[in-house]
Amino acid sequence: MRILVTGGAGYIGSVVAARLVEAGHDVVVLDDLSTGHRTAVPGGCAFVEGGVREHAAAVLAGGIDAVLHFAAKSLVAESVARPELYWSGNTGASLALLEAMRAAGVGRIVFSSTAAVYGEPDSAPIREDAPVRPATPYGASKAAIDTALAEHARMHGLGAVSLRYFNVAGAYAGRGERHTTETHLIPIVLQVASGERGHVAVNGTDYPTADGTCVRDYIHVADLADAHLLALEHCTPGEHQVFNLGNGAGFSVREVIDTCREVTGHPIPQVDGARRPGDPAVLVAASDLARSRLGWIPRRPGLHGIIADAWAFHTASAAVGGPAA
Known part of the structure; x- marks a missing residue:
């Protein structure tokens, strides 16, 4: 398949892109390098420098079979201080991506969601049917994208999978965590x-x-990447599926x-x-x-x-x- 990986120059996105290349897929990475790194993009990937809102439509129009969507802001404290950045940069950009996918006829997406959508849970371990009540704008912006995916599946036949991560760590193929503001x-x-x-x-x-x-x-980033490849194969037209990923x-x-x-x-x-x-x-x-x-x-x-x-x-x-x- 020809796959668009948004945020593929970041930590998790670059590892998933590497695994996709290893599996024989044709990969296009779209990243504005605001937090990602050009050197993280795996060899064998086409690279487009730019934002999702501005450049996704042109990339999708070139012929894409599926999207793995990682591009997002993810600093919880920043989201509390400046929530508008998260509603625009996460939710708004993702809505633009979904519209561009619909226009281009791209029917599959795997979304990088987060356990932050659950807020403070009533019990552990946390199941997918736990109440969604995010405690921060970061978590709320991701929960809103999950809702949009469900609606696009219902209205437009999109096959969507949201993967809700817990704590990701480790490294794979020379790719590890590198954040200007480290919070992990x-x-x-x-x-x-x-x-x-x-x-x-x-x-x-x-x-x-x-x-x-x-x-x-804590989950190893390579195990997380494997889950994305499996989720890609399980995208079902008209369905939005949600899976928690942790040990x-x-x-x-x-x-x-x-x-x-x-x-x-x-x-x-x-x-x-x-x-x-x-x-x-x-x-x-x-x-x-x-x-x-x-x-x-x-x-x-x-x-x-x-x-x-x-x-x-x-x-x-x-x-x-x-x-x-």
């Missing part, structure tokens, strides 16, 4: 290990968990830090502090639906392996003067 725990802890930060802050040590710190579900098992903040110490061999100073408002004690995915319907099985579920891959990318990037992707 594992890369932050690895920055402490490499001396780029002085310590890691632990926000809350009195949660009702085994060690008092928050528990989160189904959680790791606490302390477990992540301790495993980073073990992997890196560095002490990694930590400073314990108060809870952050709105941080649930446990966020873990129920991924039974993805396993049963897509046939998806995470092949790299261990925290040690996820962190080892992330550390290998981090150290290799530092050795050449900066991350390569």
Whole structure:
């Protein structure tokens, strides 16, 4: 298939694009490089520099069979401070993409959604039928896109799959996390290990968990990419399907830090502090639906392996003067 990957110069998008190329697909990457990196785009992909709203229609008109949509803003704090950026850059741009797909007759899309659509859940693990009540404009912008996909499936026969991620980490084929503003725990802890930060802050040590710190579900980026290829094959005309993607098992903040110490061999100073408002004690995915319907099985579920891959990318990037992707 000839596939358009929006946001394919970013962390997850570039790994998925690489897996698509490996699977023999013809891939076009569209990315404005506002947060992505040209060097992350896999060899063998056509690359178009530009935004979804401005350039997707022209790319789609050139002949595309399916779209994998990753392009989005994803900083929760920024979304709270400037929600208009997220309604325009995420929801508005996605609506423009859907209209361009309809005009070009492209009938399949896999959408990069998020567990943030659930807000603070009533229970864990979180199933796909849990209430959608996002607590931030970021989550709300993604939930609105899910609604638009469902409506386009109903009205126009679109085959759509929304994949709701939990915490993605690790690296694949020389592609790992590289964010100007880093908010994810594992890369932050690895920055402490490499001396780029002085310590890691632990926000809350009195949660009702085994060690008092928050528990989160971590999934290897390569496993996540595999789910996208499976979802692409399961796009069904007239249906909008939703799948949670996670290991189904959680790791606490302390477990992540301790495993980073073990992997890196560095002490990694930590400073314990108060809870952050709105941080649930446990966020873990129920991924039974993805396993049963897509046939998806995470092949790299261990925290040690996820962190080892992330550390290998981090150290290799530092050795050449900066991350390569």
